[in-house]
Amino acid sequence: MAEQSVGIELEDVTKRYPGQRDAAVDGFTMTINPGETTIFVGPSGCGKTTTMRMINRLIEPTSGRITIGGEDALSIDPDSLRRRIGYAIQQAGLFPHLTVAQNVGVVPGLLGWAKPKIAARVDEMLDLVGLDPAQFRDRFPRRLSGGQQQRVGVARALAADPPVLLMDEPFGAVDPITRGNLQDELMRLQSELRKTIVFVTHDFDEAVKLGDRIAVLGDQSRILQYDTPEAILANPADDTVAGFVGAGASLKQLTLLRVRDIEMAQAVTATEDESPSTLRQRLEADGRKFALVLDGQRRPSRWVHLRQLGASSLAATGNPVGDHVSVQSTLQDALEAILTEGGDAVVTGSRGEYVGLVQLDTVVAKIRELREEHSS
Numbered sequence: 307m308a309e310q311s312v313g314i315e316l317e318d319v320t321k322r323y324p325g326q327r328d329a330a331v332d333g334f335t336m337t338i339n340p341g342e343t344t345i346f347v348g349p350s351g352c353g354k355t356t357t358m359r360m361i362n363r364l365i366e367p368t369s370g371r372i373t374i375g376g377e378d379a380l381s382i383d384p385d386s387l388r389r390r391i392g393y394a395i396q397q398a399g400l401f402p403h404l405t406v407a408q409n410v411g412v413v414p415g416l417l418g419w420a421k422p423k424i425a426a427r428v429d430e431m432l433d434l435v436g437l438d439p440a441q442f443r444d445r446f447p448r449r450l451s452g453g454q455q456q457r458v459g460v461a462r463a464l465a466a467d468p469p470v471l472l473m474d475e476p477f478g479a480v481d482p483i484t485r486g487n488l489q490d491e492l493m494r495l496q497s498e499l500r501k502t503i504v505f506v507t508h509d510f511d512e513a514v515k516l517g518d519r520i521a522v523l524g525d526q527s528r529i530l531q532y533d534t535p536e537a538i539l540a541n542p543a544d545d546t547v548a549g550f551v552g553a554g555a556s557l558k559q560l561t562l563l564r565v566r567d568i569e570m571a572q573a574v575t576a577t578e579d580e581s582p583s584t585l586r587q588r589l590e591a592d593g594r595k596f597a598l599v600l601d602g603q604r605r606p607s608r609w610v611h612l613r614q615l616g617a618s619s620l621a622a623t624g625n626p627v628g629d630h631v632s633v634q635s636t637l638q639d640a641l642e643a644i645l646t647e648g649g650d651a652v653v654t655g656s657r658g659e660y661v662g663l664v665q666l667d668t669v670v671a672k673i674r675e676l677r678e679e680h681s682s
């Protein structure tokens with residue numbers, strides 16, 4: 307079990323870089339809740355990174371107070387402080403001359419863990435971030451894709467089980483699909499680990515997806531709004547925040563809702579060995595036009611239309627199911643799948659098995675419901 311979740315307090319924290327007229331961070335005060343993901347989002351140069359790095363003292367504040375779990379961070383030796391705080395950055399920042407295992411084991415090594423314990427922990431962490439230890443532990447970072455490097459970066463940040471994790475645009479350098487996958491992974495991890503995470507991004511959509519709370523920052527890290535994603539989307543504090551939220555706030559709210567939050571519909575399902583004529587009878591009895599054919603493991607394989615039900619077996623009839631979503635997917639993902647597939651989105655469970663359908667009408671009704679909720 308991880309150390310208990312700890313909160314972070316920043317009180318009137320200022321950073322003045324030598325030779326700069328204005329402070330990079332000016333009188334920043336914030337309470338960061340334990341076990342939550344807090345996102346700093348704001349335009350380039352507003353001071354997000356500086357603010358975050360003062361928490362683990364990679365940057366020393368000019369003045370102010372920072373406490374972590376009630377302990378004065380400025381009175382802890384910076385090296386030991388950094389070993390207690392996980393840190394992940396853009397492009398992963400892996401040591402190129404160390405293997406994946408050595409990279410992940412850096413902090414446990416510094417903490418003096420025994421070698422077998424480190425080795426076991428490395429494998430556990432690689433598993434956790436979705437990399438097969440046997441395949442990856444002895445590779446060097448240059449032999450990994452960008453997304454795999456980021457995963458190793460997250461594994462390294464988590465290796466010593468720190469209660470606090472600082473993440474500075476950790477998914478900034480990968481393509482949008484990998485980025486989406488890494489975000490999903492982080493959400494899955496965090497739902498188990500409940501670390502206190504501070505996450506910097508300039509991507510508001512990423513903030514909405516990952517954050518329990520979002521701090522929208524302006525120049526010199528001025529806090530323009532600090533609230534839940536729902537509240538910021540529904541009620542931006544001012545025009546600058548509204549500009550940052552951007553167009554389509556109600557569509558963005560779809561990223562806050564998951565497939566499991568709505569009522570799913572059910573398809574008429576068939577197995578590949580069912581005879582086309584019995585399926586035809588079942589569809590006609592139900593007044594339905596489409597059936598979803600499942601494979602031996604109950605995974606969705608093909609859609610067949612009533613018209614396509616002829617002599618040939620169901621294993622060879624119909625059109626393959628393309629995009630599908632999981633119960634954890636956002637309604638935005640579901641909407642996208644509906645639009646790409648041109649019909650209901652198929653929902654699968656953790657083993658890829660069919661669980662239900664999301665229909666366009668349900669999504670539209672949900673958008674309407676959200677709009678009504680926040681207009682009152």
Ligand SMILES: Nc1ncnc2c1ncn2[C@@H]1O[C@H](COP(=O)(O)OP(=O)(O)OP(=O)(O)O)[C@@H](O)[C@H]1O
Nearest residue numbers: 323324326330349350351352353354355356357508
């Ligand atoms: N070492 C430094 N010396 C002098 N000025 C610096 C230094 N590091 C950052 N700054 C300045 O401090 C301000 C805040 O920088 P910071 O990197 O914290 O912003 P940011 O919001 O993280 O930006 P980005 O999203 O582009 O990374 C900027 O104006 C930057 O130019």
